[in-house]
Amino acid sequence: MEIQQVKQRFGIIGNSYGLNRAIDIAMQVAPTDLTVLITGESGTGKENFPKIIHQFSARKHGQYIAVNCGAIPEGTIDSELFGHEKGAFTGAHDARKGYFEVVNNGTIFLDEVAELPLSTQVRLLRILETGEFMRVGSSKVIKTDVRVVAATNVNVVKAIDEGKFREDLFYRLNTVPIKMPALRERKEDIHLLFRKFAKDSAEKFRMPALSLSNDAIELLTNYRWPGNIRQLKNVTEQISILEENRNIDSETLKKYLPIFEGSKLPALYKKIDEQTFNSEREILYKVLFDMKKDVTDLKKLVHDLMSKGTEATHLNEDNARLISNLYDEPDISLSEPPANDNSYIIPRKADNLGQIQDTEEFVEESLSLIDKEKELIVKALEKHGGKRKNAAENLGISERTLYRKIKEYNIDL
Numbered sequence: 001m002e003i004q005q006v007k008q009r010f011g012i013i014g015n016s017y018g019l020n021r022a023i024d025i026a027m028q029v030a031p032t033d034l035t036v037l038i039t040g041e042s043g044t045g046k047e048n049f050p051k052i053i054h055q056f057s058a059r060k061h062g063q064y065i066a067v068n069c070g071a072i073p074e075g076t077i078d079s080e081l082f083g084h085e086k087g088a089f090t091g092a093h094d095a096r097k098g099y100f101e102v103v104n105n106g107t108i109f110l111d112e113v114a115e116l117p118l119s120t121q122v123r124l125l126r127i128l129e130t131g132e133f134m135r136v137g138s139s140k141v142i143k144t145d146v147r148v149v150a151a152t153n154v155n156v157v158k159a160i161d162e163g164k165f166r167e168d169l170f171y172r173l174n175t176v177p178i179k180m181p182a183l184r185e186r187k188e189d190i191h192l193l194f195r196k197f198a199k200d201s202a203e204k205f206r207m208p209a210l211s212l213s214n215d216a217i218e219l220l221t222n223y224r225w226p227g228n229i230r231q232l233k234n235v236t237e238q239i240s241i242l243e244e245n246r247n248i249d250s251e252t253l254k255k256y257l258p259i260f261e262g263s264k265l266p267a268l269y270k271k272i273d274e275q276t277f278n279s280e281r282e283i284l285y286k287v288l289f290d291m292k293k294d295v296t297d298l299k300k301l302v303h304d305l306m307s308k309g310t311e312a313t314h315l316n317e318d319n320a321r322l323i324s325n326l327y328d329e330p331d332i333s334l335s336e337p338p339a340n341d342n343s344y345i346i347p348r349k350a351d352n353l354g355q356i357q358d359t360e361e362f363v364e365e366s367l368s369l370i371d372k373e374k375e376l377i378v379k380a381l382e383k384h385g386g387k388r389k390n391a392a393e394n395l396g397i398s399e400r401t402l403y404r405k406i407k408e409y410n411i412d413l
């Protein structure tokens with residue numbers, strides 16, 4: 001398969017030498033069983049590569065598991081990776097297979113591998129060298145056939161110097177190194193990526209796509225991008241949401257690049273923390289944040305309902321709080337339920353489920369920023385008995401803007 005086809009299949013944008021070279025190495029090494037270490041700054045796109053390697057290997061019909069080593073607590077990582085026997089530690093009620101046992105004949109992606117504790121690094125080295133390991137609490141040697149691809153954004157040589165990473169493990173993992181260049185080292189990809197993200201955002205938020213003036217393209221291309229592609233993606237989304245004028249010049253772009261003064265991001269977060277809004281844009285931004293939180297709460301709720309059943313007695317206090325947050329109804333409380341009467345929560349739950357069964361529909365609907373803005377304005381006006389001055393103050397916008405919005409949205413109170 002050609003490099004271009006691989007890019008298409010994995011949604012990889014860019015045509016720089018560094019990117020093409022990394023894909024080429026991944027394809028060449030894929031059919032072998034060699035261990036691969038992918039290094040590169042945060043946000044450079046390392047996570048695509050283990051998937052490419054697995055897909056183009058003879059193991060592609062076997063399992064692929066990605067493990068974020070930095071996200072698993074030190075106390076449980078050995079058990080997660082290598083499994084444990086019943087009674088190996090407090091709470092080990094049953095024996096459990098670890099990823100290395102489950103993925104036999106497949107591929108494991110060890111992301112953030114430099115975060116592994118030293119004792120786990122020893123076990124990993126053994127498995128890489130002999131294919132052997134022991135479950136925690138067992139002395140029985142088990143064999144497994146797993147291909148390891150690892151990634152890290154830390155400077156491993158420095159980590160070795162500091163005694164945080166074993167040198168022998170580094171050489172073993174680094175059999176085939178793939179180095180992802182930083183975005184500033186592949187400038188020709190920057191505008192391509194911007195256009196792709198601008199197009200995606202336009203579709204997501206149902207707005208016209210952004211375009212850049214020549215001076216903005218130059219600024220975009222020469223910026224340092226310390227957060228690499230992840231940062232470029234976020235910046236493009238922010239501009240797409242916040243800028244009314246879809247033709248972006250360098251002055252506007254500057255506001256979104258942290259090194260330049262007057263950058264929007266820190267100021268915006270601060271204002272949200274203080275619950276005050278200085279412009280209508282910030283209201284929209286706040287609404288987006290709130291909606292994201294609501295969706296997360298809903299997901300948790302649905303997950304709990306699905307796993308614990310629909311009995312009201314299973315709805316713990318936490319869920320009651322979520323429902324309360326979501327529907328802004330202060331009267332839901334589990335602390336003093338009506339005696340022998342669960343109905344105070346069941347009908348709500350049925351209603352809730354009715355509304356959230358089709359998640360896609362819910363998300364689509366809630367992305368209508370205009371509706372949300374209108375809703376907030378109506379709420380503020382109602383709260384202040386129609387007094388525009390107070391409502392505007394509460395919303396953090398000028399009275400003039402509020403007046404304009406009332407006319408624009410035909411709000412009649």
Ligand SMILES: Nc1ncnc2c1ncn2[C@@H]1O[C@H](COP(=O)(O)OP(=O)(O)OP(=O)(O)O)[C@@H](O)[C@H]1O
Nearest residue numbers: 011012013041042043044045046047048153229230
């Ligand atoms: N070439 C690319 N084309 C399109 N999107 C990309 C490309 N490279 C990365 N991305 C996107 O950029 C974001 C960051 O990429 P990824 O998560 O792979 O970074 P990473 O190198 O693993 O960073 P970290 O070290 O912080 O984990 C993701 O949303 C990813 O989809």
Ligand SMILES: [Mg+2]
Nearest residue numbers: 043046047111
């Ligand atoms: Mg990553």
